[in-house]
Amino acid sequence: MQEISTIPQLNINLNNVKDNYQFLKSISFGAKTAAVVKDDAYGIGAREVVKLLSKEGCDTFFIAHATEAIDIRDIVPNATIYVLNGIGQGTIDIFKKYNLTPVISNPTALKFWNDSKIPNIKPAIQIDTGLNRLGFSLQQIKDISEEARSNFSLVMSHLSCGDAIGHFMNTHQLENFQKVLTYFPNIPASLSASDGAMLGKEFTFDMVRLGAALYGINTAPYRQNQVKSVVELKAPILQIKDLPIGEFVGYGASYRAHSESKIAIISIGYGDGIFRSLSNTGRVWIGDYEAKILGRVSMDMITIDVTNIPEDILISNNYATLLNDKYTLDNMANDAGTIGYEILSRIGKGQRYVKNYKQG
């Protein structure tokens, strides 16, 4: 090691977020392209993403909780910010102060909204077309007066299986949504997030709500990823040592050396969002060489097998790479037993990274 470092690095390529936005726009058949920036833009950083995309002409954003607007409203004073999890007693003042637009998902919420008498805001209405999460049922729509139905800015629903082309649920939800729209004849409609937007023209309607694909996640796993990878993650190598045969590695002594090995300890762990389920299963990269994770991932350190990595490669690299454009969020998710969304959400919350944004 030429130089000793200890802090892991998270590099975020905003140019690729921009390219992904423009690519997704190009395949959205003229639908408005809104950006979903909830959960700190899935971990990428909501302020940076909103700043970037507003320059690209994006004027509509979705968050889950009203409080998430506090971080971004000043950047886009005139944009529409929809709040997916709705409005409640505890957040009504934030809605007023930050000029937010609720997504109304059930009759109780609609009554609360009407009673709140916030002027000049037309909420969205969420319809449950088969996901069985938030949303009005088709029956409940009929109980809303025709006049009240004309008072929404958006009628929306959400697909359960948009990542699976040809899934029967997509057809089922699409048909239900088309029935819904007959009750909202002049209201803009939105059915699809990133995954649904890639299913083709019949799914794009007036607006698509782009989230995961903006951030490099493959939301259409039935084919090669169409978007660019956004995150690179590196952790310093703290120590390299020989592991004699028969020795154990890490907590619970869950790995035992079957042959003379060489190990490295890298400065990152589940405290930084690296899944503990990668214990004895995951891998990292030194240059182009794969190094398997040995033993359990601990809070601040991971031990890796560098036995087969040439000495000059080990000497010239001070860092192990955990994510890049070859080993992506989706690849790591596959090794960890989850999805890229959860990986990114975790890593994005790491408080100990040197975080670099690449742009321009």
Added chain:
Amino acid sequence: MQEISTIPQLNINLNNVKDNYQFLKSISFGAKTAAVVKDDAYGIGAREVVKLLSKEGCDTFFIAHATEAIDIRDIVPNATIYVLNGIGQGTIDIFKKYNLTPVISNPTALKFWNDSKIPNIKPAIQIDTGLNRLGFSLQQIKDISEEARSNFSLVMSHLSCGDAIGHFMNTHQLENFQKVLTYFPNIPASLSASDGAMLGKEFTFDMVRLGAALYGINTAPYRQNQVKSVVELKAPILQIKDLPIGEFVGYGASYRAHSESKIAIISIGYGDGIFRSLSNTGRVWIGDYEAKILGRVSMDMITIDVTNIPEDILISNNYATLLNDKYTLDNMANDAGTIGYEILSRIGKGQRYVKNYKQG
């Protein structure tokens, strides 16, 4: 629902952290009780914990990265703050500015430390007694001059299986550590974290490094938890609805209703640190009633089965409870396929909670 709310709540009982500290002190056979506050005190909040424990007489703290000291040094200007992942070129200025003490874990790091010529600080030395993570080997100790060996403030090692009473690794590491100490005759010694501290007198030496058990995690799972639970987690119920037979729930349509059911959608998800591995497996509580998680945990919402919960209980509770003193971090970890440490580390990083600290 009497009132609509949308934001999840994380309640942290600092009184119990204090009680846990005093309990652990009482069973530490007079050893100094240092507090491990890395990873934002495992998610509890490093500033709050350091403030609290310094009043209890704790004057030694451990963090993983030098940068973690920035958050706490002003609270304890005179305390010793050890940095477990060591000192590097990129953090040397932080060590100087915040008066930090590195843990030196290998010959390269020792040379770097000596070359840095930081005055008035005596580092700790980490020895690898069998964990095969960071640390000098027994052979490498012998290469350090006797004079240099007398210049450390602490000689430490770390157990791999301290949570398993009677594990052969504990005896093995204890014997190795005793050999190590013959090379450091007058230096205070520390072998155990919370788990090792509970293994009995021969494991406590001069200092124990208390982490997980302070925060309510059962680090001695071979017996009932000896420490008090610290976190309570609640999520608002956003909507309750009927689920007709044959309907699917959530992404991937992974759950299907076999009978007429009633479901509730709660305002929390993996974006708040709730493991996606709890999909179709985990449970939450409405009052004293268990409600199973149906379908996949999504980023901001979870669907639960409330079919068997009496109407009056559903009406009088606006929140579902995800963690409390009956269903603890360890219970949730068991359902999620991990350990309480990782659960707490995740939840503690949630940026969308209303976070309340109870104290006094």
